[in-house]
Amino acid sequence: MPELPEVETTLRGITPHLQDRRIVRISVRERRLRWPIPADVRKAEGQRIVKLSRRGKYLLLELEQGGLILHLGMSGSLRIMTEHQAPEKHDHVDIELEDGICLRFNDPRRFGAFLWVNDSFDAHSLLRNLGPEPLSEQFNAEHLFQRSRGRRVAIKNFIMNGHIVVGVGNIYASEALFMAGIHPQRAAGRVSLKRYEGLVSAIRDVLSRAIEQGGTTLRDFVNSDGAPGYFGQELLVYDRAGKDCFQCGATIKKKVIGQRSSYYCSACQR
DNA sequence: AAAGACACCTGTCCGC
DNA sequence: TGCGGACAGGTGTCTT
Numbered sequence: 001m002p003e004l005p006e007v008e009t010t011l012r013g014i015t016p017h018l019q020d021r022r023i024v025r026i027s028v029r030e031r032r033l034r035w036p037i038p039a040d041v042r043k044a045e046g047q048r049i050v051k052l053s054r055r056g057k058y059l060l061l062e063l064e065q066g067g068l069i070l071h072l073g074m075s076g077s078l079r080i081m082t083e084h085q086a087p088e089k090h091d092h093v094d095i096e097l098e099d100g101i102c103l104r105f106n107d108p109r110r111f112g113a114f115l116w117v118n119d120s121f122d123a124h125s126l127l128r129n130l131g132p133e134p135l136s137e138q139f140n141a142e143h144l145f146q147r148s149r150g151r152r153v154a155i156k157n158f159i160m161n162g163h164i165v166v167g168v169g170n171i172y173a174s175e176a177l178f179m180a181g182i183h184p185q186r187a188a189g190r191v192s193l194k195r196y197e198g199l200v201s202a203i204r205d206v207l208s209r210a211i212e213q214g215g216t217t218l219r220d221f222v223n224s225d226g227a228p229g230y231f232g233q234e235l236l237v238y239d240r241a242g243k244d245c246f247q248c249g250a251t252i253k254k255k256v257i258g259q260r261s262s263y264y265c266s267a268c269q270r
Numbered sequence: 271a272a273a274g275a276c277a278c279c280t281g282t283c284c285g286c
Numbered sequence: 287t288g289c290g291g292a293c294a295g296g297t298g299t300c301t302t
Contacts, residue, residue, distance in 0.1 A: 215295095
């Protein structure tokens with residue numbers, strides 16, 4: 001479910017409530033997430049949250065000593081509760097803070113993660129080898145061009161690979177490739193530098209606009225206030241199979257590429 | 271090293 | 287109404 005814009009929306013929503021607050025208690029009701037929640041997470045109890053940030057789709061809570069890594073997987077969400085409410089189905093973890101505030105982690109499919117780190121986040125095996133942030137300077141056409149030389153993987157899989165660039169998931173990959181006029185199955189190594197420039201702009205553009213709209217709610221994404229995102233209204237190809245291309249009027253196609261549904265216009269994308 | 275398949279899990283929707 | 291199957295926004299791990 002959540003791609004970079006949804007994770008960023010969540011981060012912005014929770015930060016004002018968590019920044020500089022002290023964690024009173026961590027209650028784990030279901031530890032079976034993607035990896036079992038380690039007992040270590042209780043080291044967070046009594047500690048102040050010094051800084052909140054995001055790396056790709058990982059949320060990072062830096063504490064006075066150590067920190068927490070959260071990932072929302074396909075179906076996770078975080079809610080801020082300002083008064084006590086009984087936990088509902090799939091409410092797996094509560095981070096209880098001072099002043100009766102609580103951050104509640106809900107994840108029906110349990111592909112998410114809730115992990116403890118002793119040392120720096122950068123050294124963690126999940127984060128160490130990640131590609132650049134798509135909204136940073138380090139993400140540019142030269143980077144994609146260089147990393148793609150000699151590679152025959154489909155360009156869509158290439159830009160969804162977190163070791164190449166983080167944060168681009170299934171929705172925004174289809175959208176950006178349409179905007180850049182590149183067919184999702186084209187070999188990454190056969191995209192010119194010039195076209196990578198267009199793709200970089202498209203990825204930056206679609207992600208920024210989605211963040212402005214609070215992300216995309218297709219089925220069940222909600223932000224930390226429980227509200228949906230509104231970028232779905234601006235999707236050009238995703239989930240539009242059989243409908244007319246907004247650009248040329250041809251029929252939008254759907255095809256499975258790398259085990260994920262991909263949407264594109266075969267007239268506009270080459 | 272690269273590419274592809276598979277795994278994890280629950281909920282929803284569609285056709286019969 | 288029930289049931290089986292396909293599918294869903296992610297990504298680490300294993301096999302070729």
